[in-house]
Amino acid sequence: MSKTSTLQLRLVEAFKRMPSLRRFIGSRLVYTPLLAIVIFLVVMAIILGVLQVQERQQHEGSLFRELSLVKQRIQLRFINNSETLQSFSRDLAQTENNRAARDKILSQVQSFVLGNPEILQLIWLNDSEWRQWMVPPPSRNTEWFDTVPQANEIDRELKRAIFLSRETNRPAYSQVISLNVAKDDPVMAERQSIFWEVITIFKDGEAKGALAVLYSTQGILQYIIPPELKSQHRYSLIGRDNRVLAISSDRDTPTRSLSNETSLDFGALGPNITLRVDTYPPPTDLTFRMLLGVVIGLSAFVVWSLWSVLKQMQVRQLTEANLRTESSFRRVLEDSMPVGIRAHDLDKRITYVNRSFSEMTGWAQEELLGLTPPFPFWPAELHEQLMQKMSGALDGNLKSGIEGTIMRKDGSRISTRTFIAPLIDDKGQQSGWVTSVIDISEPKRIREELSATQERFVTVLEGLDAAVSVVSIETGELLFANRYYRERFGDTAKGHIDLAGHEMDPSSIFHFEGDNVDALAGLPAMALNQTTEIDSEEIQLRGDTTHWYEVRRRYISWVDGHLAQLLIATDITLRKTTEDLARQQEERMQFTSRLTTMGEMASSLAHELNQPLSAISNYCMGIAKRLSGTNNPLSSELLPALQKASDQAHRAGTIIQRIRGFVKRSEPQSKPSNIADIVADSVGLVEFEANRHRLKIVSEVAGNLPAVELDPVLIQQVLVNLLKNSLDSLREVYPLSSRWSAPPVRITADLETSTFPSMLRIQVTDAGAGIAESVISRMFEPFFSTKEDGMGMGLNICRSIIESHHGRLWAKNHTDTEHTRLVGCTFTILLPLESGHISKSSIGNTDESKQSTENSTS
Known part of the structure; x- marks a missing residue:
């Protein structure tokens, strides 16, 4: 290590040994930012206060200027109105005898009133104070001041103003008159506070009348003050006793709003009215508020940061103490391990x-x-x-x-x-x-010594073609299993117990309590005392129908001294399969011999019956011919009966001929055949048996079906077998007394266009009991039959014939969804329209490869 690193380590160690110095320095470092925060907050508070005062002074100056502007507008309006009215009074005095000129002046007066909406009424009074003319003209709406409860006060103030104007020869004003009007009437609300202005009409120094103008205080605020000023401030007219005469808006002003007021100077003869202005809440100063929020937020963040630093320093001091303790503990632990x-x-x-x-x-x-x-x-x-x-x-x-x-x-x-x-x-x-x-x-x-021993032992056992396993008698735990056992039965003791026939299942052996009970109760005594190997036995596991095992077992003492069972199981499935195949082959030879004998007997019987039936037909035809030439009255009754007997004999001969051709042994012969003829012949062969059992067969063959390359005799054999099975299923469901209501067996032939290329489809459908799920998977197997007298070869041969034509045969049950029961079955045959050579080897083949359950597909 370098000298610099050594010096740094010594400084760090020295600093660690002075905790009081570190705490002193840390405390001083904490107080410094706290003092800076306090100074920063004080300075910012002073700056914000000064800005607030300056802003208030600016608002007050602006408010005073706007108040002066409004006052000037009102006073200027009244001065202009007074001058205009004085001009009208002089013109009226000069046109006393000129009616046309007077009407022209009155028209100008009317325009003047309409142009000053703060004037509610203008009246022209003669020298006797009688009303000569009014604007608006006299009506029910314009004489409202004569009908209000304060009408006398209005008239009194008008006369007082007339008197002052005559005495002073100047425009005179009355005092403000407050009326009690309905608040919900906007017209009368404008007339709540009114006052008069009177201009005396003089002619040659003598009063000839007066012009009286009625002003509305609310109209003064509404029509004289500009809307942009009223939207920023609220203006009020204050009368005597601080009574509000008119107000520009009903909006409330804040408690600390700025306000100012001034007197409206109408002269010595004017009313005592004060104009007051109040500020609305100013619009939000986002800049100022954002600045204030930022300052407060930064201050709070700094204070929180300082508090966090204090907490972190406390945690750090505690962590350092724990670290020193931990380091000492680790050092001792490392040196002692x-x-x-x-x-x-x-x-x-x-x-x-x-x-x-x-x-x-x-x-x-x-x-x-x-x-x-x-x-x-x-x-x-x-x-x-x-x-x-x-x-x-x-x-x-x-x-x-x-x-x-x-x-x-x-x-x-x-x-x-x-x-x-x-x-x-x-x-x-x-x-x-x-x-x-x-x-x-x-x-x-x-480990090397044990590994060598274990390797020799495992090599021998792993090379055996038999399952070797050892299971504890007390716990049922699998103590040992070789490769063959693991591949067949897994890593559990279940396979061992099953092979042993549950002879040593701990759940059935160790269920006794008490010291006076033998711990090995339930085990065979001969097996425990044996000194030689027990004879082997052949076992097939429950649920496994494909494997047979030859099992040898004995009880041994395991390495820990506890009793265990050793089991050796050899797979003898191949031997058992060979024996079963030999037995089945013998049974098949017997069935084949019986089938051959039955075919020969059927052929002989058809030959012997064909001649008597031909004789019966000939005799019937001869008698009918003899009777047709006579005038015997019985001829008309006997001839139809003889004709029917001849037809039935001919029909019986046809049936026997079909049976003979059906049972005749011949090589498969493929030729273009009409499926309608094959279906008709098949129905004819089975129809006699159907009639005998009071059942019906219905055939439905689609029109324009193409000729198909097949062996008609073999296909006819398949259809006859399927039709007979359907009749047998109906006989099981419907007893003889109720077969009149049994649905017929249907055989249909059409084209299956859902496949590519299209195929010929033949379906045999019945409404019988259906096929059980346990039977439907095995019914095409050879020698499997549910009938007591059945040989189990019919459906197997049928499937072989259809597969030899490169077709498919399967069965599908019909289910009543409402009652969840079987209500019949449909056998479906698909044959290619262009068939190749028929495979003779596949006909009648009963090999295990033919036992696939295509019947379950739909």
Whole structure:
């Protein structure tokens, strides 16, 4: 290590030994930012206060200017109105005798009133104070001031203003008159506060009348003040006793709103009215508020950060104390454990070793620090090998450790196993590696001896072609199993117990309680006392119908002294299968002999019956011919009967001829055939039996079916067999007394266009009892039959015939969804329209490969 690193370590250790100095410095460092925060908050508060005062002063100055502007507009309006009215009064005095000129002046007066909406009424009074003319003209709506409860007060104030105007020869005003009007009437609300202005009409120094104008205080605010000013402030007219005469808006103003007021100067003869202005809540100053929010947020964040630093310092002090305790504990633990530990930096240089590693190698700690590979405790001839292992472990390729050899300082050697893990610092970065070394010299020697013995034992048992297993009698645990057993029965004792016939099942043996009961009760005494091997027995496991085993077993004492059972099971399935095949072949030969005899008998019977039937037909035809030439009255009754008898005899001969051709043995002959004729012949062969049992057969053949290349005799054989099976199914469901209501057996022929290319489809459907699920999977197997007198060859031969035509045959049940029961079955045949050569070898084939359950597909 360098001198600089050593000096830094000494400074750190010295600093760690002065906790009081560190706490003092830490506390001073904490108070400094706290003082800075307090100063910052005070300065910001002063700045914000000054800005607030300046903003208020600006608002007050702006409010005063706007108030002065409004006052000037109102006073200017009244001065202009007074001058205009004085001009009208002079013109009226000069046109007293000129009616046309007077009417023109009155028209101008009317336009003047209409152009000043704050004027509610203008009246022209003569020298006797009688009303000469009014604008608006006299009506019920314009004489409202004569009908209100305060009409006398209005008239009194008008006369007072007239008197003042005559005496002073100037425009005079009355005092403001407040009327009690309905708030919901907008017209009368405008007339709530009114006052008069009177202009005396003089002619030659003598009063000839007066012009009286009635003003509305609400109209003054509404029509004289600009809307943009009223939207920013609320204006009010205040009378005597601070009574509100008119207000520009009903909006409330804030408690601390700015306000100002001034007197409206109408002269010495004017009303005592004060104009007041109040500010609405100013629009939100986003900049100021954002600045204030940012300052407050930053201050709060700094305070929270300071508090967090204080908490972190407390946690850090506590962590340092715990770290010192932990370091002391770890140091003692590392020095006391028998595992050697050393640390490496990223250059593989040793930076730390514990006492156990020094004792293991014989080298002192000071001698090992700073060394790089190859290390002196590595044997010289293993340097390259150990370097490769170490590099692979450092790269993370070896997860189970490095097994190697350490050469002690005295020259002796020990076997070790080294485990390497990355050393991560407090920043989460790797700063090196930590290795732990374990002395495995003695365990390695014992393991090698046991491994050799175990290898010999396992090699023999694993090579056997028989399942060998040992199961504990007390716990039922599988103590040993060779490869053959594991492949067949898995890693549990269930296969052993099943092969033993549950003879030593712990659940059935150890169910007694008490000391006076034999612990081995339930086990066969002869098996426990035997000295020779028990005779073998052949066993087929429950649920496994494909394998047979020859089982030998005996009880042995296991390595721990407890009783166990040894079992050896040899698979004899091939031998059993061979025996079964030989027995089945013998049974098939017997059935074939019976079938041959039955065919010969059927052919002889058809030949013998054909001649009597031909004679009966001939006799009937001869008698009918003899009777047709006579005038015997019975001829008309006998001839139809004889004709029917002849037809029935001919029909019986046709049926026997078909039976003869059906049972006649011949080679398969493929030729273009009409499927309609084959269906008709098949129905004819079975129809006699159907009529005998009071059942019906219905055939439906689609029109324009193409001729199909097939053997008609073989296909007819299949259809006859399927039709007879359907009739038998109906006979089981419907007794003889109710067969009149039984649905007929249907045989249909059409094209199956859902496949490509299209195929010929023949279906035989009945409404019988259906086929049970346990039967439908095996009904095409040879020699399988559900009938007591059946031989089990019919459906197997049918499927062989259809497959020889490259077609398919299957069955599908019909289910009543409402009652969840079987209501019949449909056999479906698919034949290619362009068939190839018929395979003779496949007809009647009963090999196991033909036992696939195509019947279950739909």
